[in-house]
Amino acid sequence: MSMRDFSQSHECLSINTATVRQSYGADFPLPKIIEACLERGIGAISPWRDQVAAAGLPLISKLVRTHGLKLSGYCRGGMFPAADAKGIDAADLDNRIAVDEACELNAKCLVLVVGGLPGALAGKPIHKDIQGSRNQVFDGIGKLLEYSKSCGMPLAIEPLHPMYAADRACINTLEQALDVCDALDNEQTGAIGVAVDVYHVWWDPKLQSQIERAGKNRLLAFHVCDWLTPTTDLLNDRGMMGDGVIDIPKIRGWVEAQGFVGFSEVEIFSTGNWWLRSHEEVLDTCIARHTGGFV
Amino acid sequence: MSMRDFSQSHECLSINTATVRQSYGADFPLPKIIEACLERGIGAISPWRDQVAAAGLPLISKLVRTHGLKLSGYCRGGMFPAADAKGIDAADLDNRIAVDEACELNAKCLVLVVGGLPGALAGKPIHKDIQGSRNQVFDGIGKLLEYSKSCGMPLAIEPLHPMYAADRACINTLEQALDVCDALDNEQTGAIGVAVDVYHVWWDPKLQSQIERAGKNRLLAFHVCDWLTPTTDLLNDRGMMGDGVIDIPKIRGWVEAQGFVGFSEVEIFSTGNWWLRSHEEVLDTCIARHTGGFV
Numbered sequence: 189m190s191m192r193d194f195s196q197s198h199e200c201l202s203i204n205t206a207t208v209r210q211s212y213g214a215d216f217p218l219p220k221i222i223e224a225c226l227e228r229g230i231g232a233i234s235p236w237r238d239q240v241a242a243a244g245l246p247l248i249s250k251l252v253r254t255h256g257l258k259l260s261g262y263c264r265g266g267m268f269p270a271a272d273a274k275g276i277d278a279a280d281l282d283n284r285i286a287v288d289e290a291c292e293l294n295a296k297c298l299v300l301v302v303g304g305l306p307g308a309l310a311g312k313p314i315h316k317d318i319q320g321s322r323n324q325v326f327d328g329i330g331k332l333l334e335y336s337k338s339c340g341m342p343l344a345i346e347p348l349h350p351m352y353a354a355d356r357a358c359i360n361t362l363e364q365a366l367d368v369c370d371a372l373d374n375e376q377t378g379a380i381g382v383a384v385d386v387y388h389v390w391w392d393p394k395l396q397s398q399i400e401r402a403g404k405n406r407l408l409a410f411h412v413c414d415w416l417t418p419t420t421d422l423l424n425d426r427g428m429m430g431d432g433v434i435d436i437p438k439i440r441g442w443v444e445a446q447g448f449v450g451f452s453e454v455e456i457f458s459t460g461n462w463w464l465r466s467h468e469e470v471l472d473t474c475i476a477r478h479t480g481g482f483v
Numbered sequence: 484m485s486m487r488d489f490s491q492s493h494e495c496l497s498i499n500t501a502t503v504r505q506s507y508g509a510d511f512p513l514p515k516i517i518e519a520c521l522e523r524g525i526g527a528i529s530p531w532r533d534q535v536a537a538a539g540l541p542l543i544s545k546l547v548r549t550h551g552l553k554l555s556g557y558c559r560g561g562m563f564p565a566a567d568a569k570g571i572d573a574a575d576l577d578n579r580i581a582v583d584e585a586c587e588l589n590a591k592c593l594v595l596v597v598g599g600l601p602g603a604l605a606g607k608p609i610h611k612d613i614q615g616s617r618n619q620v621f622d623g624i625g626k627l628l629e630y631s632k633s634c635g636m637p638l639a640i641e642p643l644h645p646m647y648a649a650d651r652a653c654i655n656t657l658e659q660a661l662d663v664c665d666a667l668d669n670e671q672t673g674a675i676g677v678a679v680d681v682y683h684v685w686w687d688p689k690l691q692s693q694i695e696r697a698g699k700n701r702l703l704a705f706h707v708c709d710w711l712t713p714t715t716d717l718l719n720d721r722g723m724m725g726d727g728v729i730d731i732p733k734i735r736g737w738v739e740a741q742g743f744v745g746f747s748e749v750e751i752f753s754t755g756n757w758w759l760r761s762h763e764e765v766l767d768t769c770i771a772r773h774t775g776g777f778v
Contacts, residue, residue: 353686
């Protein structure tokens with residue numbers, strides 16, 4: 189099976205709006221991001237909840253519908269682990285609201301960054317029991333899935349790089365994410381699957397086999413950026429496609445061999461480089477790399 | 484099976500000499516490190532080749548023999564991938580010399596940090612073919628194993644955290660390391676095994692099962708430090724045991740349940756904290772944490 193040809197157009201390009209969260213280092217609001225994407229014929233985005241909230245869901249919903257924008261995903265639900273039952277309930281409620289927002293925006297899926305040790309993101313982990321967090325994550329996804337199925341919104345578990353295991357997500361490999369999918373939806377209905385972000389999984393010696401295991405019904409999103417050498421910050425030093433060591437076309441080939449026909453979504457966090465540049469330069473570069481053989 | 488009691492003595496403590504590579508931020512040479520360890524009744528170390536070379540192998544060998552110091556390991560062989568046959572040959576030769584040095588010092592094992600993409604450590608990766616590097620690593624270990632077996636020096640593959648896959652080691656999980664061991668020494672003779680460093684593997688959802696798979700004959704070394712939240716540097720921000728999120732006693736329990744009776748080796752790289760303190764404080768803290776229930 190041959191890969192899709194991206195060289196002739198960028199119709200398969202989606203912009204995760206974190207990529208242009210800033211322009212020249214200053215906050216760049218979502219309506220402006222949408223406008224800049226539309227100007228360039230970029231037909232899909234994946235917005236973050238805080239950006240949507242800042243502009244107001246009704247406005248963003250209207251912009252999306254008016255312009256026929258697609259959402260390759262909605263960022264993000266998750267962060268299930270908590271210190272106590274009250275915290276668990278709050279996370280569950282917030283996740284159901286995230287599902288509702290994703291439905292309103294007609295997103296392809298709600299991306300789940302599942303959370304790690306409670307308190308760790310604020311530098312104050314309350315325990316060291318990562319298996320306990322994983323159990324809470326499993327329970328939380330299970331509950332959310334009941335709700336999301338009733339709304340018809342697929343959940344995409346995003347395994348995060350192991351360097352985020354403590355503070356952001358304790359699901360760290362595709363294999364682990366697919367084990368959760370198997371346990372919750374053994375029939376592979378598509379109600380739950382995975383978001384494959386090359387930044388998080390490129391290193392995995394089992395990547396190809398686990399992509400094959402996932403299959404079309406569970407491959408809900410495909411995110412791209414690049415791993416720089418050296419990487420100077422654990423969170424905000426992601427590279428533009430082509431500037432690092434990830435063989436992105438090879439991984440895309442594995443994903444498309446399973447029948448994936450979705451967007452290639454660019455998600456770059458870069459305090460020291462891309463966020464300091466103009467949004468025009470960033471978006472134009474995304475298009476150039478997308479069509480230039482780097483994706 | 485109950486764990487060993489570390490609370491009454493530090494006879495099972497080993498100091499990886501990188502931990503006190505600097506004292507007050509200044510280079511602290513290996514003979515001084517040995518002296519400081521001996522003063523505290525620390526009976527084992529794991530020295531680095533550059534530190535040995537700086538002092539001269541004959542001197543270090545004499546110190547080790549005179550004082551009956553044990554070496555929980557020797558750091559390190561590896562870095563197998565190269566750009567061409569000449570580079571491969573050079574790596575192979577250097578690794579055989581590392582085996583010879585380890586033998587001279589009567590080390591328990593030669594630790595292998597296997598290398599990643601050629602050039603990546605210098606910021607100039609020459610390709611993106613991580614599977615190609617993994618193939619070179621496999622071939623390199625296979626060749627070295629023939630030599631090391633003839634000398635009776637066990638090789639300990641150290642799976643490094645996936646954040647080092649590009650530049651330091653493309654063996655990134657215990658499962659992957661054990662697959663190599665199976666392929667090269669299916670009889671589990673002990674000629675090749677693994678170094679389990681909690682910093683590199685603590686996040687792995689398959690950690691316990693893979694430690695059980697390794698078994699006593701392949702568990703050649705056990706390294707400890709801690710994962711800090713936040714972690715501010717990918718290489719040199721390791722924490723002292725107890726200061727981070729790793730449940731070290733739990734992992735040690737899994738290792739000892741397999742019959743491991745070796746040293747617990749402290750290996751901390753910390754440009755911003757521990758390397759700025761005095762070597763006395765660092766070593767005394769290592770002892771206190773080792774006996775204080777944090778290991």
